[in-house]
Amino acid sequence: MIGLGKQARAASRALAGLTSAEKDACLRAMADSIEAAAPVLAEANLRDLEVGRGLGLSAAMMDRLALNPSRITAMAAGLREVASLPDPVGRKLDERVRPNGLRLEKRAVPIGVIVIIYESRPNVTAEAASLCFKTGNATILRGGKEALNSNRLIADTLVSAGRRVLGDRFPAHAIQVVPTTDREAVPELLSLTEYVDLCMPRGGESLIRAVTASSRVPVIKHYKGVCHVYVDRAADLRMAEDILFNAKCQRPSTCNAAETLLVDRPVASQFLPAAAMRLATKGVEFHADAESLPVIRQALAGRENIVRLADTGDYSTEYNDYVINVRIVDGVGEAMDHIARFGSAHSDAIVTSDEATARRFLSEVDSAAVYWNASTRFTDGYEYGMGAEIGISTDKIGARGPMGLEELCSYKWLGYGQGQVRA
Amino acid sequence: MIGLGKQARAASRALAGLTSAEKDACLRAMADSIEAAAPVLAEANLRDLEVGRGLGLSAAMMDRLALNPSRITAMAAGLREVASLPDPVGRKLDERVRPNGLRLEKRAVPIGVIVIIYESRPNVTAEAASLCFKTGNATILRGGKEALNSNRLIADTLVSAGRRVLGDRFPAHAIQVVPTTDREAVPELLSLTEYVDLCMPRGGESLIRAVTASSRVPVIKHYKGVCHVYVDRAADLRMAEDILFNAKCQRPSTCNAAETLLVDRPVASQFLPAAAMRLATKGVEFHADAESLPVIRQALAGRENIVRLADTGDYSTEYNDYVINVRIVDGVGEAMDHIARFGSAHSDAIVTSDEATARRFLSEVDSAAVYWNASTRFTDGYEYGMGAEIGISTDKIGARGPMGLEELCSYKWLGYGQGQVRA
Numbered sequence: 001m002i003g004l005g006k007q008a009r010a011a012s013r014a015l016a017g018l019t020s021a022e023k024d025a026c027l028r029a030m031a032d033s034i035e036a037a038a039p040v041l042a043e044a045n046l047r048d049l050e051v052g053r054g055l056g057l058s059a060a061m062m063d064r065l066a067l068n069p070s071r072i073t074a075m076a077a078g079l080r081e082v083a084s085l086p087d088p089v090g091r092k093l094d095e096r097v098r099p100n101g102l103r104l105e106k107r108a109v110p111i112g113v114i115v116i117i118y119e120s121r122p123n124v125t126a127e128a129a130s131l132c133f134k135t136g137n138a139t140i141l142r143g144g145k146e147a148l149n150s151n152r153l154i155a156d157t158l159v160s161a162g163r164r165v166l167g168d169r170f171p172a173h174a175i176q177v178v179p180t181t182d183r184e185a186v187p188e189l190l191s192l193t194e195y196v197d198l199c200m201p202r203g204g205e206s207l208i209r210a211v212t213a214s215s216r217v218p219v220i221k222h223y224k225g226v227c228h229v230y231v232d233r234a235a236d237l238r239m240a241e242d243i244l245f246n247a248k249c250q251r252p253s254t255c256n257a258a259e260t261l262l263v264d265r266p267v268a269s270q271f272l273p274a275a276a277m278r279l280a281t282k283g284v285e286f287h288a289d290a291e292s293l294p295v296i297r298q299a300l301a302g303r304e305n306i307v308r309l310a311d312t313g314d315y316s317t318e319y320n321d322y323v324i325n326v327r328i329v330d331g332v333g334e335a336m337d338h339i340a341r342f343g344s345a346h347s348d349a350i351v352t353s354d355e356a357t358a359r360r361f362l363s364e365v366d367s368a369a370v371y372w373n374a375s376t377r378f379t380d381g382y383e384y385g386m387g388a389e390i391g392i393s394t395d396k397i398g399a400r401g402p403m404g405l406e407e408l409c410s411y412k413w414l415g416y417g418q419g420q421v422r423a
Numbered sequence: 424m425i426g427l428g429k430q431a432r433a434a435s436r437a438l439a440g441l442t443s444a445e446k447d448a449c450l451r452a453m454a455d456s457i458e459a460a461a462p463v464l465a466e467a468n469l470r471d472l473e474v475g476r477g478l479g480l481s482a483a484m485m486d487r488l489a490l491n492p493s494r495i496t497a498m499a500a501g502l503r504e505v506a507s508l509p510d511p512v513g514r515k516l517d518e519r520v521r522p523n524g525l526r527l528e529k530r531a532v533p534i535g536v537i538v539i540i541y542e543s544r545p546n547v548t549a550e551a552a553s554l555c556f557k558t559g560n561a562t563i564l565r566g567g568k569e570a571l572n573s574n575r576l577i578a579d580t581l582v583s584a585g586r587r588v589l590g591d592r593f594p595a596h597a598i599q600v601v602p603t604t605d606r607e608a609v610p611e612l613l614s615l616t617e618y619v620d621l622c623m624p625r626g627g628e629s630l631i632r633a634v635t636a637s638s639r640v641p642v643i644k645h646y647k648g649v650c651h652v653y654v655d656r657a658a659d660l661r662m663a664e665d666i667l668f669n670a671k672c673q674r675p676s677t678c679n680a681a682e683t684l685l686v687d688r689p690v691a692s693q694f695l696p697a698a699a700m701r702l703a704t705k706g707v708e709f710h711a712d713a714e715s716l717p718v719i720r721q722a723l724a725g726r727e728n729i730v731r732l733a734d735t736g737d738y739s740t741e742y743n744d745y746v747i748n749v750r751i752v753d754g755v756g757e758a759m760d761h762i763a764r765f766g767s768a769h770s771d772a773i774v775t776s777d778e779a780t781a782r783r784f785l786s787e788v789d790s791a792a793v794y795w796n797a798s799t800r801f802t803d804g805y806e807y808g809m810g811a812e813i814g815i816s817t818d819k820i821g822a823r824g825p826m827g828l829e830e831l832c833s834y835k836w837l838g839y840g841q842g843q844v845r846a
Contacts, residue, residue, distance in 0.1 A: 013763065016787065096808055102797055104807060109789070111819055193635065197819050212616065216635050218642070218820040239842040246844035340436065349838075362837050364439065366535070374525055374840025383845065384527060384836070385519055396534055396620050396833035397641040397821040410819035413807070414785050415772075417797025419662040421669035422806065 001188040004140055004176055005195030008113040011171035012138040016110055018169070020087035023134055026162040026170060027083035031076040033161035034126065037153070038072045044149040045122065052146040064121045067150055075126045075154075078388060082130045085387045088406045089136050103416040108409040110136030112197035115189055116390075117142045117211055119203040122150035129158055129175045131390050135408040138174050140189065140196070145181035152177045187214035197410075198398075202391050220398050222391035224318040225255030225346035227376040230335040230361070232352035233264040237271050239373060240351040241278055246375040247349065249282045253320045255392055256347045256369075256379040260315060260325040262335045268292065268328045273299035279324065280306065287314045288326040296326065315342035332357050336364055343367065346394055347376040368394060368401035424611040427563055427599055428618030431536040434594035435561040439533055441592070443510035446557055449585040449593065450506035454499040456584035457549065457577070461495045464580075467572040468545065475569040487543045490573055498549045498577075501811060505553045508810045511829040512559050526839040531832040533559030535620035538612055539813075540565045540634055542626040545573035552581055552598045554813050558831040561597050563612065563619070568604035575600045613638035620833075621821075625814050643821050645814035647741040648678030648769035650799040653758040653784070655775035656687040660694050662796060663774040664701055669798040670772065672705045676743045678815055679770045679792075679802040683738060683748040685758045691715065691751045696722035702747065703729065710737045711749040719749065738765040755780050759787055766790065769817055770799040791817060791824035 018026075034041070045067040052065050094106035114137045116128045125141055132139040143151045155177045162170035178185050190199055193216050201211040202222040212219055229247050231240040247258035263271055268291075276286065276296045280303065287310040288296050297304050314325050315338070329335045332350070339348055349371035350361040358372040369379040379401060381389025386404030393399045399407035441449075457464070468490040475488050517529035537560045539551045548564055555562040566574045578600045585593035601608050613622055616639050624634040625645040635642055652670050654663040670681035686694055691714075699709065699719045703726065710733040711719050720727050737748050738761070752758045755773070762771055772794035773784040781795040792802040802824060804812025809827030816822045822830035 013787070013789075016789070098806070098808060102801060102806075112789070212639050218818065220820070236842070242842060242844055250845050364436070366436075366439070366532070367835065369836040369838060371838040371840060374838050374843040375845050377845035378525060378838060378843070379836070383521065383525075385521060395641065397643070400833055401836050410823055412790065413792040413802070413824050415792060415794040415797050415801055417794060419659070419665060420797040420801070421665055422673050422798050422800040 001185055002192060002195070004178065005113070005189065005192040007173035008138040008140055008176060009195045011173040012110065012112045012136070014169070014171040015133070015136045015138060015174055018136070018166070020089075022166060023087065023136075024083040026165045027079050027130055027134065029161040029165045030130065030158045031079035031083070033157050034072060034076045034079065034154070037157045038069060041067055041072055041150065041153055041157075044153040047149045048122070048147050055146055057146065065144070065147055067122055071123055075123050078127055079130050082134050082388055085134065085405055087134065088409050091406070093411055100420050101418060102420045105414045105416070106411050107414060108406070109412050111408065111410045113138045113140065113195060114408075115140045115142065115196050115199040115217070117186065117199065117201040117203070117207065119144045119207065122147045122154060124202075125151045125154045125177070126158065127388065128390055129155065131388060131405060131408060133174060135405055137408060138171070140176050140178060142178040142186060142189075148177070148181055152179070186211065190215035190217055193217055200391065218398065220393050220395050220403070223394040224344050225257070225392070225394075226260065226316055226318050226342060226344040227256060227258045227346050228260045228262055228335075228339050228343060228348045229258045229376065230262040230329075230332070230339075230348070230350045231264060231267065231271055232332060232350060232354065232357055233266040234354035234357060235264075235267065235351040236353055237267065237274070240271060241275050243349060243351055243373070243375050244275055245278050247377055248279060248284060248324050249322070250375070250377055252322055254377070255318070256376050257320070258324065258349075258376050259317065259319055260327065260342070262327055262329050262338055263292070264332075264335070265328050265330055269295060272296055272326070276300055283322050285323045286326055287311070287323065289328060291328045292326045318344070332361055336361065339365055339367070344394060346392065347371070347379040349374060349376050368392065424608055425615060425618070427601065428536070428612065428615040430596035431561040431563050431599060432618045434596040435533065435535045435559070437592070437594040438556070438559045438561060438597055441559070441589070443512075445589060446510065446559075447506040449588045450502050450553055450557065452584040452588045453553065453581045454502035454506070456580050457495060457499045457502065460576070460580045461492060464490055464495060464573065464576055467576040470572045471545070471570050478569055480569065484543055488545065488567070488570055490545055494546055498546050501550055502553050505557050505811055508557065508828055510557065511832050514829070516834055523843050524841060525843045528837045528839070529834050530837060531829070532835050534831065534833045536561045536563065536618060537831075538563045538565065538619050538622040538640070540609065540622065540624040540626070540630065541567070542630065543567040543570055545570045545577060547625075548574045548577045548600070549581065550811065551813055552578065554811060554828060554831060556597060558828055560831060561594070563599050563601060565601040565609060565612075571600070571604055575602070609634065610637035613640055616640055623814065641821065643816050643818050643826070646817040647767050648680070648815070648817075649683065649739055649741050649765060649767040650679055650681045650769050651683045651685055651758075651762050651766060651771045652681045652799065653685040653752075653755070653762075653771070653773045654687060654690065654694055655755060655773060655777065655780055656689040657777035657780060658687075658690065658774040659776055660690065660697070663694060664698050666772060666774055666796070666798050667698055668701050670800055671702060671707060671747050672745070673798070673800055675745055677800070678741070679799050680743070681747065681799050682740065682742055683750065683765070685750055685752050685761055686715070687755075687758070688751050688753055692718060695719055695749070699723055705745055707745045707747055709747060709749055710734075712751060714751045715749045741767070755784055759784065762788055762790070767817060769815065770794070770802040772797060772799050791815065
């Protein structure tokens with residue numbers, strides 16, 4: 001692992017010297033190469049699928065592992081899109097001239113070497129590598145063990161394309177895949193504080209916990225989303241229903257989908273029946289508190305089997321599925337207490353027409369994204385106008401919420417003097 | 424430790440609800456209380472000094488531990504100064520209106536709960552606590568074991584003052600000192616990912632390493648400064664001498680003082696004798712490479728004993744003293760290789776009149792602060808116009824370089840909708 005780390009560090013120094021135009025030319029060539037490599041990629045992926053079958057992966061996992069032609073096309077399109085985004089490196093973040101004439105500039109710079117740990121999907125390899133490359137960062141990628149053949153071939157294809165454009169100026173170790181599926185590799189890699197600047201784990205709870213426990217380098221977690229929609233007594237209930245339906249059902253597998261509905265007591269008996277019927281059209285299952293349970297059961301008469309009492313643990317579970325917790329609360333204060341206790345500080349929404357209540361919710365809910373009269377589903381790089389994102393950070397140090405190109409940068413201070421010394 | 428963590432988390436929620444005016448009123452009352460408590464503080468400090476004597480602390484360590492009247496006055500002045508700085512919490516960092524009408528605001532928010540680990544000096548307790556309080560963060564402080572009595576009394580004094588101003592609205596656990604000197608306390612505290620958001624260790628190499636190895640919460644290191652002055656062939660040698668002298672001698676005990684002089688070969692024989700004589704006026708000792716050694720020895724004829732050959736390890740040592748490494752290099756490229764290999768990415772300077780060379784150095788040296796024709800000693804919150812700082816971060820995630828009030832904040836995204844849902 002130390003070899004990978006040293007090579008990545010050297011590559012990161014070389015990457016910092018490339019111009020935006022050079023990086024974009026490489027990214028476009030990488031897109032072409034990925035398309036041209038479709039047949040060999042499909043072949044490598046077949047071997048991975050066999051490994052996956054041997055490991056007894058679920059049908060859903062097998063699907064995520066598969067690289068079909070449309071996914072390969074999408075990977076290439078993603079690379080071209082990253083090429084078209086503005087380069088954040090070198091951006092001036094601050095400037096100040098001191099009384100002694102010293103001029104200080106705060107400029108965005110690459111972070112350096114980034115380790116990305118993720119699960120199955122091989123298309124993440126191209127996505128993560130391209131975002132890091134665009135921002136001048138060297139990457140060391142560690143995907144699922146069943147995707148090793150696909151991941152290595154994708155990385156090789158990207159690097160070869162870069163070298164075709166820039167020759168030896170393209171660092172051969174800018175994009176590396178950990179070449180082993182050995183479990184010890186990860187803690188070893190994450191002990192190399194001299195060569196690795198950041199680790200970003202994306203995946204399930206156990207993966208994130210293991211990485212956090214073993215890492216000596218900074219970690220930015222892309223953790224679960226236990227997101228809430230709180231329907232206040234002063235809500236426009238029609239709007240609330242639309243927002244709830246969207247937050248839960250538009251794409252339940254995502255981290256910004258809602259897992260829990262909190263309803264203010266005064267509107268519960270009016271809101272819940274209509275909302276439950278609407279969600280039930282998508283087959284949503286309800287885990288309801290004792291107070292809301294009979295209301296929902298009555299509204300869904302004949303389909304009581306999709307409503308059950310919420311048990312301990314439900315409130316902090318990310319279902320990623322057509323399941324929702326329902327709880328009646330006594331106003332915005334109790335809603336916020338629930339969110340602070342059970343939420344994952346990802347995305348939470350309030351629906352209300354009362355501005356004072358909304359402002360309190362926006363100010364006191366300590367989550368990466370807090371919405372007033374809008375769906376939690378908006379927490380996303382594209383929806384924020386950032387372009388492609390590497391994930392949604394649930395951490396508070398370094399980056400929080402959608403992590404696009406700007407969030408893949410650090411900064412440094414440049415001091416321009418004419419001989420200034422400190423008095 | 425878990426009790427401390429839970430209390431701090433609850434306090435951080437309460438702190439987020441205080442206005443800037445309330446926080447500043449508390450800080451001014453804290454200053455008054457520290458002054459009024461001078462006699463009891465001196466008494467508590469006497470007990471600490473006895474402990475220190477028992478532990479056989481060096482004279483320098485005993486001096487840092489001592490709280491004399493002028494230090495107590497300085498502590499109070501520091502608190503008043505923090506009160507007078509603008510509150511960064513709530514600052515709008517970005518705003519965008521999306522095509523669907525959703526308005527997004529990126530706002531600075533407190534980080535939450537911050538653990539600060541430091542060595543001897545009890546005045547750091549007031550300084551760190553006040554900066555964190557101003558930014559709405561709850562603190563858990565862990566100073567040197569010999570300073571426990573002073574530290575606890577300082578924290579108690581600050582909290583009592585806050586409660587006199589705000590009553591129960593001032594959270595009693597906003598500022599806590601780890602009440603034990605038990606070594607196990609630190610790893611235990613830093614495993615509490617649910618209750619602690621950030622750890623900042625300030626101190627020697629072994630302290631930083633131990634904290635980094637044991638922490639599961641994010642760490643922003645305030646690590647050693649192995650800073651360089653590179654004198655280029657195109658330097659104004661008079662300016663170079665002034666900058667070098669300032670960087671090494673103005674206050675050698677600081678992390679932004681220079682430890683190594685790199686001289687470009689074409690100007691070495693002209694620059695080194697004058698520079699060596701100038702530094703020698705302050706009793707600086709030279710660890711020189713084989714090429715510069717005879718030049719310096721000759722310039723300091725009669726005082727050859729202050730010049731010796733640099734050995735392995737010298738180049739990465741932070742002397743914090745009147746000692747300097749000297750090495751002759753072949754141009755800016757070799758200077759930058761040296762800095763990348765031996766530096767600590769803190770503060771580095773180039774002296775040159777050649778703009779292209781300077782731009783290359785500014786762009787390629789990957790340090791928190793890089794200077795062109797100015798002393799490395801400027802890396803400091805006050806010198807940057809930030810006001811008081813909690814330290815100089817040598818990390819690249821979260822904050823880099825001087826960490827003032829703005830750098831003690833995280834951010835969150837607020838979304839203002841009118842019922843928007845995702846398509």
